[in-house]
Every structure is written in structure tokens, then in C-alpha cells.
Amino acid sequence: MKQNTPPNRQEDKQADLIPNKSDGTNKFLTTNQGVKINDDNNSLKAGERGPSLLEDFILREKITHFDHERIPERIVHARGSAAHGYFEVTNPIPQFTKAGFLQEVGQRTPVFTRFSTVAGSRGSTDLARDVRGFSVKFYTEAGIYDFVGNNIPVFFIQDATKFPDLIHAVKPEPHNEIPQAASAHDTFWDFISLMPESMHMIMWTMSDRAIPRSYRMIEGFGVHTFRFINEQNESHFVKIHWKPKLGTHALAWDEAQKLSGKNPDFHREDLWEAIDCGNFPEWEMGVQVIPEADEHKYDFDILDPTKLIPEELVPVTIIGKMVLNRNPDNFFAETEQVAFHPGHVVPGIDFSNDPLLQGRLFSYTDTQLSRLGSPNFHEIPINRSISPTHNNQRDGHMRQEINKGRVSYHPNSLGGGCPYQAKIAEGGFASFNERIDAVKIRERSESFSDHFGQATMFFNSQTDVEKNHIIKALRFELGKVETIAIRVRMLGLLSQVDATLAEKVAEGLRLSIPEILEKPINHGVSPDADKDKHEPKSVLSEVSSSDALSMLKNPTVTPTIESRKVAIICADGVSETSVMNMKLALLKENAKACIVAPYNGFVTTDANGQIPVDFTFLTGHSVLFDALYIPGGLGLNALSEDPDVMDWINDAYKHCKVIGAEGEGIDLLSGSNFANKATNPDDGGLVLGQKSGNAQFTTDFIAAMAQHRFWEREPQL
Numbered sequence: 001m002k003q004n005t006p007p008n009r010q011e012d013k014q015a016d017l018i019p020n021k022s023d024g025t026n027k028f029l030t031t032n033q034g035v036k037i038n039d040d041n042n043s044l045k046a047g048e049r050g051p052s053l054l055e056d057f058i059l060r061e062k063i064t065h066f067d068h069e070r071i072p073e074r075i076v077h078a079r080g081s082a083a084h085g086y087f088e089v090t091n092p093i094p095q096f097t098k099a100g101f102l103q104e105v106g107q108r109t110p111v112f113t114r115f116s117t118v119a120g121s122r123g124s125t126d127l128a129r130d131v132r133g134f135s136v137k138f139y140t141e142a143g144i145y146d147f148v149g150n151n152i153p154v155f156f157i158q159d160a161t162k163f164p165d166l167i168h169a170v171k172p173e174p175h176n177e178i179p180q181a182a183s184a185h186d187t188f189w190d191f192i193s194l195m196p197e198s199m200h201m202i203m204w205t206m207s208d209r210a211i212p213r214s215y216r217m218i219e220g221f222g223v224h225t226f227r228f229i230n231e232q233n234e235s236h237f238v239k240i241h242w243k244p245k246l247g248t249h250a251l252a253w254d255e256a257q258k259l260s261g262k263n264p265d266f267h268r269e270d271l272w273e274a275i276d277c278g279n280f281p282e283w284e285m286g287v288q289v290i291p292e293a294d295e296h297k298y299d300f301d302i303l304d305p306t307k308l309i310p311e312e313l314v315p316v317t318i319i320g321k322m323v324l325n326r327n328p329d330n331f332f333a334e335t336e337q338v339a340f341h342p343g344h345v346v347p348g349i350d351f352s353n354d355p356l357l358q359g360r361l362f363s364y365t366d367t368q369l370s371r372l373g374s375p376n377f378h379e380i381p382i383n384r385s386i387s388p389t390h391n392n393q394r395d396g397h398m399r400q401e402i403n404k405g406r407v408s409y410h411p412n413s414l415g416g417g418c419p420y421q422a423k424i425a426e427g428g429f430a431s432f433n434e435r436i437d438a439v440k441i442r443e444r445s446e447s448f449s450d451h452f453g454q455a456t457m458f459f460n461s462q463t464d465v466e467k468n469h470i471i472k473a474l475r476f477e478l479g480k481v482e483t484i485a486i487r488v489r490m491l492g493l494l495s496q497v498d499a500t501l502a503e504k505v506a507e508g509l510r511l512s513i514p515e516i517l518e519k520p521i522n523h524g525v526s527p528d529a530d531k532d533k534h535e536p537k538s539v540l541s542e543v544s545s546s547d548a549l550s551m552l553k554n555p556t557v558t559p560t561i562e563s564r565k566v567a568i569i570c571a572d573g574v575s576e577t578s579v580m581n582m583k584l585a586l587l588k589e590n591a592k593a594c595i596v597a598p599y600n601g602f603v604t605t606d607a608n609g610q611i612p613v614d615f616t617f618l619t620g621h622s623v624l625f626d627a628l629y630i631p632g633g634l635g636l637n638a639l640s641e642d643p644d645v646m647d648w649i650n651d652a653y654k655h656c657k658v659i660g661a662e663g664e665g666i667d668l669l670s671g672s673n674f675a676n677k678a679t680n681p682d683d684g685g686l687v688l689g690q691k692s693g694n695a696q697f698t699t700d701f702i703a704a705m706a707q708h709r710f711w712e713r714e715p716q717l
């Protein structure tokens with residue numbers, strides 16, 4: 001029955017979590033058994049200076065619990081950050097799916113979303129060149145639906161059985177556990193150079209997608225083709241996309257590496273702070289829907305996870321939006337214990353036969369068993385469904401549920417047949433009845449043999465700046481590979497993607513591109529397989545270039561500086577009017593201004609006012625900010641003697657950021673690496689105002705910041 005107002009279950013998960021929350025404010029300190037503790041500072045001893053006694057149950061309990069505080073980290077995606085929020089339907093598509101949470105405009109479902117890096121361990125840097133995980137747990141009325149995707153729409157490999165090999169290759173090398181959270185080492189590129197199917201993904205991971213400015217500025221992709229099932233039990237193939245409201249933006253690679261030292265929690269902090277101050281990150285969810293009849297229509301196989309469907313062929317239809325509006329209360333209880341699984345689906349969503357997806361359907365529950373230690377991980381509050389659960393599964397470590405009665409089997413008569421099965425019409429999940437008539441075979445489909453076509457399409461789709469970043473990333477990564485044969489093999493593969501790309505990388509490595517592409521003995525096929533049939537091919541895509549694949553060409557988002565951070569460089573004698581004007585102007589745009597000075601405490605302005613200092617040149621760095629503003633005011637000149645200040649300014653310029661300067665602030669630039677530009681600017685990212693307090697200046701500065709970076713500066717650096 002249709003309701004007048006759309007169901008709003010947004011708060012249901014928060015309500016569900018309340019009984020599990022605990023707060024010690026104004027409470028006695030107790031043991032886990034509820035006994036009040038009188039002395040938490042001294043263990044029980046035989047005499048003041050004597051040995052400790054085994055009898056001390058308070059000490060034993062405290063130390064034992066501490067000894068077991070750590071659980072195994074995720075084997076991949078160990079480093080992550082998460083937040084609560086909601087998903088709201090904006091454009092229902094009942095013609096494609098009967099999924100209950102996608103039916104009505106305005107309908108809200110609670111979500112918990114976790115972003116992650118892949119290769120690094122739990123304590124590693126946020127700033128690694130890496131894929132980012134994008135997982136969304138939907139607490140729907142029909143049970144949990146998990147979207148478990150990445151910020152890149154394709155993957156390295158086509159078959160799940162290669163996943164352990166891929167991860168062993170990218171993780172720190174096993175003999176010395178070096179390097180942490182980095183793909184720039186021999187074992188990774190050895191594997192990749194023997195797996196031509198990875199070339200499309202390599203183009204993406206070497207692009208700026210792998211060094212995002214913020215988790216709030218990444219896209220999300222389901223990677224695999226899934227199925228939507230409607231009320232008539234008709235199936236459509238579907239690819240799921242998330243598009244960030246703030247657009248997709250990247251850091252500079254040099255900046256990312258410096259940030260790893262200055263603030264390895266940069267992305268974690270950015271997400272936390274944005275939510276904390278009400279700048280709620282938002283994404284639109286879109287779908288590419290492909291009718292069953294079109295399964296074989298394209299020049300690639302839609303079951304092949306190394307392929308995307310160009311938006312030119314199947315446009316993305318936006319169906320809803322996700323808003324993240326609440327930080328977790330406890331990192332371990334929520335972010336660490338949340339367990340995602342691409343196999344957690346609800347009626348209306350089903351799987352395709354993508355062999356990578358099929359393997360994932362096994363892996364995720366299996367990994368939770370060792371990570372969370374029990375088949376009862378679904379009872380952990382963050383994983384608990386808000387729709388009721390009843391079945392005949394029993395017992396196991398840490399069981400919370402107290403099942404009543406003597407019946408724990410089905411069918412039964414003693415329990416009146418309960419819990420009973422649901423008809424499809426009552427919401428029972430029934431797998432899509434796909435017809436399969438096949439021989440059992442351990443082989444890859446020939447339709448998966450195009451390993452280069454879409455890699456070329458991706459490279460073609462990039463702007464010159466983006467192409468250059470890919471070339472430099474490959475020079476960096478392969479330059480760190482010690483085995484020359486691996487570098488050469490990679491050049492051979494790159495030459496299949498794009499001749500200029502390969503040449504430019506080869507130049508950096510001082511190597512020649514091999515004339516004949518070395519045929520690896522085993523590029524993902526068995527020694528008995530028909531080699532000709534599985535010869536890696538390049539099928540040139542009917543879409544030779546797709547704007548949606550370029551971050552810089554993507555015109556869908558209105559430029560904004562919302563939630564961006566500006567460092568205002570100050571010293572005693574700084575112009576109060578300039579600082580205040582800028583602060584106010586930035587505040588109006590919902591951006592953040594931080595005062596930076598040579599010392600903590602406050603700076604005294606030219607009007608004898610005092611402004612509190614947020615960072616010193618020692619505690620911060622320009623890599624932590626999106627732009628620099630150097631106001632006028634006598635006293636600023638003193639900063640020209642400080643090498644730290646110059647380092648801030650030179651790096652901001654090098655990382656193609658906007659630098660605004662007024663009055664004496666401009667003089668400060670004369671000591672920088674780009675002093676010539678500062679007197680004769682032909683660079684839109686250098687905003688110079690002669691007079692302090694000029695309104696046009698702040699407008700120009702903000703407009704320049706909204707362009708994110710001035711990458712065109714790079715060739716002159």
C-alpha cells in the first residue's frame with residue numbers, strides 16, 4: 001500500500017545502537033563483573049615492597065583484557081575511516097528493481113560508510129598511491145544490503161583465484177616487510193608485468209585517482225556488473241556509481257608523500273572534521289542499466305571486471321543521494337568491527353557471473369571468521385540488521401541472542417513450523433532463475449582476452465596534464481623497481497596501450513622499448529590452454545575517448561571552495577583589515593581560514609588587535625592547506641629570513657595551489673623560487689592585490705581557489 005509520506009528510517013539504526021552505548025560520566029569505576037573499585041593505582045602485594053599476589057582479581061582482569069585488545073587487521077583495506085548517514089531516494093526505478101529501499105521519492109535508509117586504502121596496514125599513511133575502498137552498509141527494512149566497491153571502476157584481475165597472488169605481490173615483501181603501503185617495488189611490478197589483464201587498472205592507479213584530496217572527493221564504483229530484479233521477476237544488468245557533490249580532486253604526488261610525514265591521518269581527519277563542523281559529505285548514486293537482451297552487445301564482456309561501460313554507451317541515471325552526517329562514537333566498536341560483504345543483498349538485487357565477484361561471495365564471511373573470531377559477528381551492534389532476524393542457527397563464540405524453546409531445526413512441528421519461510425510475495429529472497437547449460441570447465445572465456453583496448457581508451461580520455469601525471473607516476477614506480485627485466489617487460493606492455501606513453505616512461509628510465517613484446521610463459525592461462533585463443537588482444541573501443549574518465553574534464557560539478565582550508569601567513573604587524581576581510585569572505589563560502597605565525601599564542605596586528613594563532617611554521621605546513629593567503633602589513637618582511645616560511649610558500653607554488661598576496665605580502669614572494677612570476681604574473685593561481693582590503697581581491701582569490709589547482713604551472717617548475 002502506498003503511503004502519503006515516504007518512509008523515513010534514517011534514525012532507526014541510531015535508535016538500535018542506543019542500548020549498547022556506555023558513558024562513564026558521574027559513574028563509579030567497576031570491574032567487568034560490576035564490583036566497585038576502590039584503588040585503581042596499586043596492585044595487591046604481600047607487603048608494600050613485596051611480590052604481587054595471584055589473588056588480585058582486579059589486576060588480573062585488567063591486564064588480561066588489555067592483552068587481548070587487538071584483533072587481526074583486515075588482510076586488505078586495513079586502514080580506513082567511516083561515518084554514519086542516510087541514503088535518500090530521489091528517482092525511484094521500480095521498473096528495474098523491487099528493492100524495498102529504492103521505491104519512493106524521499107524515502108530514507110540509514111547507512112554506515114567506510115573508506116579505506118588497500119595495501120597498507122592499519123597504522124599506515126592515508127596518502128599512499130593506492131585504490132580507495134568505498135563500502136556502504138544499508139540498514140534496510142528488508143535486511144542488510146552492502147555495497148562494497150572502490151573509487152576505481154575496474155580491477156587488476158579477472159578471476160578471484162588470482163587475488164591472493166595480487167595481494168601477496170603488492171604487500172610489503174615477505175623477507176624484510178618493506179615497503180609499507182606502496183606498490184613501488186619489485187614483487188608488485190613483477191606480477192603486473194606478467195598479467196596484461198591488469199593494464200586498464202594500472203592506468204587508473206597511476207592516475208591522480210590514486211592520490212585523492214579527500215575521501216569526500218572520490219567517486220565510488222561497484223566494479224562488477226550486478227543484477228536488478230523487478231516485481232515481475234525480470235532481470236536487468238546494472239553497474240552502480242557514486243558521484244561526489246564536491247567533485248573528484250587530487251593531490252600532487254610530491255605533496256602526498258610530504259603529507260605522509262606531516263599528517264598521515266590527513267584523510268581521516270578531513271572526513272571527521274568536515275562532519276564535525278556540519279559540512280556533511282554527499283554523493284549521488286547512479287546506475288547504468290543494461291537489458292538482458294544487450295548482454296552480448298558490446299565489444300567487451302560485461303562480466304569482465306577489467307572493463308567499464310563507457311557512459312557514452314549507457315548513461316548513468318541518478319536514483320538517490322547519500323549524506324554522511326554523524327561521526328562514530330567509538331572507532332573500534334564501529335569502524336573496525338563493521339563487516340561488509342558483497343553477498344549481503346536484499347530482494348531486488350542479485351549477482352552476475354563475473355568470476356571475480358563469484359569468488360568474493362565466498363571470501364568476505366570467511367575472513368570475518370578469523371578477523372572477528374566468531375560466526376556471530378552479525379550480532380555486533382554495527383553489523384546488526386534493523387529488520388528482525390529469526391532462524392535456527394545457534395551457539396558459537398560470544399553468542400548474544402537468547403533463543404527460547406526446544407526447536408532449532410526446520411521443518412518442525414513442535415514449534416508450529418516457526419520460524420516459517422516467506423513467500424516471494426511476502427519478501428522472501430529467491431535467486432534469479434538464470435538458465436545455465438554448460439560444461440564444467442577451468443578456463444577463461446575468450447571474450448575476456450582484450451587486455452589493452454580500454455587501457456588505451458582511458459589514456460586517450462585524459463587531459464595533457466593528467467597524461468603527464470600518469471607518465472611521472474610510472475617513472476616513479478618503475479624507477480623504484482630494481483630488476484631491469486621487470487622495467488623492460490612493463491615498457492613492452494605500456495607500448496601496447498600507447499606508444500607515446502611508453503616512450504616517455506622509457507625516457508625517464510633510460511631504457512628502450514622492447515621491439516617484440518615478451519610473451520610471458522603464463523599470463524593467466526594454464527600450460528595446457530590454447531595459447532592462440534587466449535592471446536592478449538587490444539580491441540579498440542567504439543568509444544575512443546570518454547570525458548567521464550577524466551577528473552579535469554568532468555564538468556558536472558559547480559566549482560566551490562566549501563570546506564577547503566586556507567593558511568593565512570601572519571606575523572606581528574599584519575594588516576588586521578586584510579586578515580579579517582579574508583576570514584569573513586572565506587567563512588561566507590563555508591571554507592576555513594587558519595592563522596599561521598612564527599609562534600603559538602597570538603599575533604599583534606597593525607591596529608594593536610590580537611588574533612589567535614592556529615599553527616606555527618613548525619607545527620603545520622602548506623601541504624595541509626588548499627591555498628595560502630599572505631596579507632599586507634609591516635612586519636611581514638621579517639618572515640623572508642625564515643627558511644620554513646619560504647618552504648611553505650615554495651611548496652604551495654610547486655603543488656600548483658592558489659597563492660594570494662597583498663601589499664607587503666607580495667614583497668615576501670620576492671624571496672621565493674618563483675619571484676619572477678610574482679612581479680609579472682601570467683598564472684591564474686597567483687592572485688596579487690597591491691592594496692590591502694580590496695574587495696575585488698578576495699573575490700578573485702576565492703574564484704581561483706574554486707578551480708582547485710593550477711596544474712598548467714607544472715611545465716615551468
Ligand code: HDE
Nearest residue numbers: 074077114133134135149150160163223359360363364367
Ligand atoms: Fe575485497 N576484500 N576482495 N574487493 N574489499 C575485503 O573483506 C576480496 C575486491 C573491497 O571497508 C576483505 O572484510 C577478494 C574488489 C573493499 O571493511 C576480503 C577479491 C573490490 C573492502 C576481501 C576482492 C573490493 C574489501 C578483507 C577478489 C571492489 C573493505 C576484509 C576476488 C569492487 C571493506 C574484509 C571494509 C575487503 C576479499 C576484490 C572492495 C579478504 C577475494 C574487486 C571496499 O574478504
